[in-house]
Amino acid sequence: MKNLSCDFVICGGGIVGLTIAHQLLERRISQKIIILEKEYDLGMHTSGRNSGVLHAGIYYKPNSLKAKVCIPGSIRLKEWIKEKGLTINNCGKLIIPQRINLDPQLDTLFARAIENDAKVEMIDEKEIKKLVPQANITSGRAIWSPNTSVVNPLEIINELACSIQESGAKILKGIESWKLDKTKSSICLKDGSIIKFGHFINASGLQSDRVAHEFDIGREYKIIPFKGLYWKVREESFLDIKVNLYPVPDLNVPFLGVHFTPNNLKNLISIGPTALPALGRENYKFFEKIELRNAISDLSFLINQYKKNSDGFRKYVNDQAFLGMPFLFLKAAQELIPNIKYNDIELSKKVGLRAQLFNLNTKKIVNDFLCINGSNSTHVLNSISPAFTASFALADFIIDNYLIKS
Numbered sequence: 001m002k003n004l005s006c007d008f009v010i011c012g013g014g015i016v017g018l019t020i021a022h023q024l025l026e027r028r029i030s031q032k033i034i035i036l037e038k039e040y041d042l043g044m045h046t047s048g049r050n051s052g053v054l055h056a057g058i059y060y061k062p063n064s065l066k067a068k069v070c071i072p073g074s075i076r077l078k079e080w081i082k083e084k085g086l087t088i089n090n091c092g093k094l095i096i097p098q099r100i101n102l103d104p105q106l107d108t109l110f111a112r113a114i115e116n117d118a119k120v121e122m123i124d125e126k127e128i129k130k131l132v133p134q135a136n137i138t139s140g141r142a143i144w145s146p147n148t149s150v151v152n153p154l155e156i157i158n159e160l161a162c163s164i165q166e167s168g169a170k171i172l173k174g175i176e177s178w179k180l181d182k183t184k185s186s187i188c189l190k191d192g193s194i195i196k197f198g199h200f201i202n203a204s205g206l207q208s209d210r211v212a213h214e215f216d217i218g219r220e221y222k223i224i225p226f227k228g229l230y231w232k233v234r235e236e237s238f239l240d241i242k243v244n245l246y247p248v249p250d251l252n253v254p255f256l257g258v259h260f261t262p263n264n265l266k267n268l269i270s271i272g273p274t275a276l277p278a279l280g281r282e283n284y285k286f287f288e289k290i291e292l293r294n295a296i297s298d299l300s301f302l303i304n305q306y307k308k309n310s311d312g313f314r315k316y317v318n319d320q321a322f323l324g325m326p327f328l329f330l331k332a333a334q335e336l337i338p339n340i341k342y343n344d345i346e347l348s349k350k351v352g353l354r355a356q357l358f359n360l361n362t363k364k365i366v367n368d369f370l371c372i373n374g375s376n377s378t379h380v381l382n383s384i385s386p387a388f389t390a391s392f393a394l395a396d397f398i399i400d401n402y403l404i405k406s
């Protein structure tokens with residue numbers, strides 16, 4: 001490849017990188033954009049391996065960045081999906097307290113949703129049964145979110161990639177290693193070619209802290225990956241769930257708990273994901289890509305969190321850290337659908353890894369999205385859920401607050 005120059009290099013061809021490119025093009029800020037993607041296909045990591053739920057803005061702390069961008073992002077993505085004729089299942093979501101003592105949490109969630117301008121209704125037993133006849137009725141109350149939808153993430157990623165390439169952006173795939181020359185604002189690829197950039201945007205998901213460290217940015221932050229295993233309802237099962245069915249989450253940790261997601265397109269109901277310590281950022285199988293030294297330091301960090309019960313970490317461990325064991329996973333699913341049996345479900349091939357950020361100085365989990373600017377670079381860290389839903393609005397936020405100003 002010959003030497004190139006551009007206004008923006010975007011590192012990472014996931015939903016965050018692609019929507020930033022889309023918005024730079026649509027807003028006519030620049031056409032000289034190069035996206036670097038280390039894989040030969042797009043959507044190989046988190047953006048192609050998630051639940052595909054377009055969230056409706058319920059869970060997030062009011063005034064957080066997540067709360068600001070989730071609803072506008074979801075509205076924009078839905079419009080774009082319609083314009084492109086892509087698939088979407090506007091089926092809504094039911095949030096039920098899986099145990100009677102969790103019922104008061106519904107009021108906290110409901111108040112948050114209202115503050116965030118999310119459309120929600122508190123419904124009673126009769127209405128719950130109409131939506132999911134087999135649902136666990138603990139307190140007779142549940143939250144109904146009519147604006148939650150389910151999409152096909154890979155279809156969206158591929159369509160976005162086509163659309164931005166048609167508008168002039170370049171996507172270079174299979175660029176696994178590159179070297180930064182900070183003084184020359186350029187990177188050198190393995191084949192020796194040089195890409196000069198005006199501004200570098202780090203949207204590299206699970207690797208985003210490592211890429212930021214290359215720029216000497218965000219040294220106090222580290223991603224610890226958590227593995228999301230999915231199960232699915234067998235075709236021959238009695239179970240037919242037409243809406244998303246979620247438990248009441250622990251609002252201290254950013255994992256929403258095992259839930260049921262209907263995907264009408266494939267006639268599939270998926271259950272999950274778990275949130276297990278993953279021992280490697282791309283360790284999708286059991287021991288395929290374990291990063292031993294990192295895994296040891298991640299585990300010792302997590303054990304310390306447990307000992308200090310930092311961020312209510314003990315509750316996460318008790319409720320979620322061992323759901324890799326099938327009988328515990330089934331128990332979590334039975335808290336939503338009591339009649340579901342082991343014979344009704346099977347392990348799915350889908351596995352996703354969450355890029356959860358921790359601050360090593362404060363020893364705290366980072367809950368919100370985090371963007372940090374360098375002199376000619378912007379780093380998107382902690383692009384966890386609902387970054388897929390929020391992506392278009394998050395891209396505009398990044399452009400307005402970090403790119404145009406810088």
Ligand SMILES: Cc1cc2nc3c(=O)[nH]c(=O)nc-3n(C[C@H](O)[C@H](O)[C@H](O)COP(=O)(O)OP(=O)(O)OC[C@H]3O[C@@H](n4cnc5c(N)ncnc54)[C@H](O)[C@@H]3O)c2cc1C
Nearest residue numbers: 012014015016038047050051053205228352384387388389
């Ligand atoms: C199990 C699970 C379920 C989820 N469910 C939902 C949901 O239902 N709804 C929702 O809104 N969100 C959900 N999320 C979150 C959502 O999937 C992510 O927030 C989003 O996909 C993050 O996108 P990204 O572009 O930052 O990362 P990615 O999709 O991981 O993209 C980053 C890209 O950067 C590339 N890359 C990395 N390093 C380099 C490098 N050095 N050079 C070049 N390229 C590089 C990678 O190959 C990758 O393609 C879920 C996440 C998980 C893990």
